[in-house]
Amino acid sequence: MGTLTQVRVGSPEAPPHPEASELELAGVLHALSDPVRLRIVSALAERGEQPCGAIELPVVKSTCTHHFRVLREAGVIRQRIEGTTKLNSLRRDELDARFPGLLDAVLSGCAPALTV
């Protein structure tokens, strides 16, 4: 039992992610259709994997959590847990494979959104 508990604590289950084949255009566009989420996506594209708190956002923590969840559930980002930290990364390869050019077009267009 002790060993089992240790395993659980050491490797908490990752939150659920859609498979690449399940990504839907309308869902991805909806996830991207918010200035705060565009800012998250832009930061991850620029800096690679980041903990939630490393991206400065003009909203309270619970709202941040919501935005990260929307992005994860749509398949835009991947979240993994390392110790007590939730790390976020863009699912760039999968998005590029499924919707070629979309992420690049959004990232080029979202510079003005960073001024939220």
Place this chain on the structure above:
Amino acid sequence: MGTLTQVRVGSPEAPPHPEASELELAGVLHALSDPVRLRIVSALAERGEQPCGAIELPVVKSTCTHHFRVLREAGVIRQRIEGTTKLNSLRRDELDARFPGLLDAVLSGCAPALTV
């Protein structure tokens, strides 16, 4: 008075449209983040200017009107009135100028959305 009324009937005011400079990425993405609206955009891209009723959509007329309005207010389509018909067209040049590659990426990606 009679003349004024005739002018009004003959040239009804076009519904309001945002200027090209007012288009916002989050707003455009939100307008595109719905399978029915993707279907409208895809039909307009393929066939050019169309009356609302010429695009077969799996929703009632009032819902169609709502979807066309969302697209117009975000700056994705232009609506003009000719007689008793509302004609819709994609604002492709303006969207391409402001968000290069976005519309093409969305149109390439939205073939599966046409099966709604």
